[in-house]
Amino acid sequence: MINNHVLQHLTRISSYIRCLHTIAYAFRFATISRGGKIVDASLTPDELRHASYSIVYNIQQQSIREDFRSLQKAKPLTSHFKYLTPFLDSSSGYAPISVGGRLQDTDIPETKRHPLLLPSKAHFTWIYVRHxxxxxxxxxxxxxxxxxxxxxWIVNARDIxxxxxxxxxxxxxxxxxxxxDLMGSLPPERVQSQQPFQKCGVDFCGPFNTHLPQSPI
Ligand SMILES: [Zn+2]
Known part of the structure; x- marks a missing residue:
């Protein structure tokens, strides 16, 4: 595992939203520093999505770097991720690892069809699930x-x-x-031998004890 000072900083943040905002504002700062213009004062959904892709990409680079290299060189994977038919998703500009799955022909959104692979031990994974x-x-x-x-796609998602x-x-x-509850003692009417119907009870809204008049048998 390699050190990544940005991910190191994110471990001090316990909120998923604040995590995304921190990275999105960092990208904003970089854009303004390069002379770019910001149209909207608040963060846009695209900026937040870009921030989440960036975080996931860096986590993958840190945790599953070997798998990255294998996919870049079109080599077969040796880790247990190979059963997920992973591939590098270049649509976001970062090319993080996405899961292949069996839903290629459906018309559901891309994130549901090919979710991003997220290692379960990352701090970001924990705060995302908690969120x-x-x-x-x-x-x-x-x-x-x-x-x-x-x-x-979090490995061992059920466990986390x-x-x-x-x-x-x-x-x-x-x-x-x-x-x-502790087991209570049964009343004497239920444990002492008697003639049939000499004493009756109905178990309805709690027992109602019914006493028949004593009659000679
Ligand atoms: Zn709860």
Missing amino acids: LHLRNCHAGPKALTALIRLEY ARRVVRSCMACVRFKPKLEN
Whole structure:
């Protein structure tokens, strides 16, 4: 793994949105420094998308550099990513690794058809999944896994989704583990031998004890 000072700086940011904004403003600064003009005062969706591609590309360069080189030289991959039929997606200008999959012929958006490959151990991956969890009303692990797949392909997505839900204080607090009740003692009418229908009970809204008058048998 190689050191990347930008990614190093991003590990200090705990918000996914702030992470994107930091990189997008850095690109803005570079554009203005080169004499470029900024039309909109607030960040545009294109600028945010460009920032996310840049972050993912740098994470891939840091974590799976060997796979990058193999794909650039059109060599077969040796890592377990080879089963995902990855390829270099040059449509964004960065050429990050995207997942091939079996949805080439569908008319769904490109990000869903070929999601970007995102290593699970990166800090950015964690804050992205956490962002999805919070934005979607504290989605559970299954829903979270489905939401992740809409944009990124995270290896072991189910595992990271489970860990994010378990680490959420609100989810833990509102889903406490219930204690089992202690077993109570049965009333004497139910455990002592008697004539049939001498005493009856109906289990409806709690037991109502019914006592029949004593009659000689
Ligand atoms: Zn939660």
